[in-house]
Amino acid sequence: MKLVMAIVHGDDADMLVEALLRKEFRATKLASSGGFLRRSNATVILGVDDDQVDAALQIVKDNCTSRTEVVNPMPPIMEPGEFYLPYPVEVQVGGATVFVLPVDRFERF
Numbered sequence: 417m418k419l420v421m422a423i424v425h426g427d428d429a430d431m432l433v434e435a436l437l438r439k440e441f442r443a444t445k446l447a448s449s450g451g452f453l454r455r456s457n458a459t460v461i462l463g464v465d466d467d468q469v470d471a472a473l474q475i476v477k478d479n480c481t482s483r484t485e486v487v488n489p490m491p492p493i494m495e496p497g498e499f500y501l502p503y504p505v506e507v508q509v510g511g512a513t514v515f516v517l518p519v520d521r522f523e524r525f
């Protein structure tokens with residue numbers, strides 16, 4: 417068994433979970449936020465049999481879209497009289513960042 421952890425855009429998470437459930441995967445959606453952008457995203461975790469990992473990843477791929485986000489960089493520490501004109505920077509956020517981990521043991525009580 418494997419644990420698939422997919423960090424996805426918040427706007428894609430519900431559709432992804434629905435698509436997974438339609439194919440009879442079990443999934444949990446956790447609220448999370450990215451360390452770099454500090455914006456909320458979602459982490460979808462699912463325990464799957466080894467031979468179902470590729471099918472699960474395909475559903476993630478089909479339901480998650482990459483996006484361009486605009487970030488306003490933090491202004492530097494300024495000396496009196498210095499002038500700083502902040503300009504927004506574009507960052508490409510992937511459709512999904514996925515980790516596949518081995519599961520030592522799985523129980524449902």
Ligand code: 2BA
Nearest residue numbers: 423449450451452453454455457507508509510511512513
């Ligand atoms: P964030 O950390 O908010 O990162 C959002 C996007 O900002 C990243 O998209 C990447 O394009 C850019 N970025 C991140 N760190 C950067 C840096 N140090 N310098 C320049 N640009 C940077 P993705 O790579 O698609 O990541 C989307 C989200 O997936 C991340 O949100 C984070 O929540 C998660 N993530 C990505 N890689 C991860 C990793 N190795 N471990 C844990 N979480 C990860």
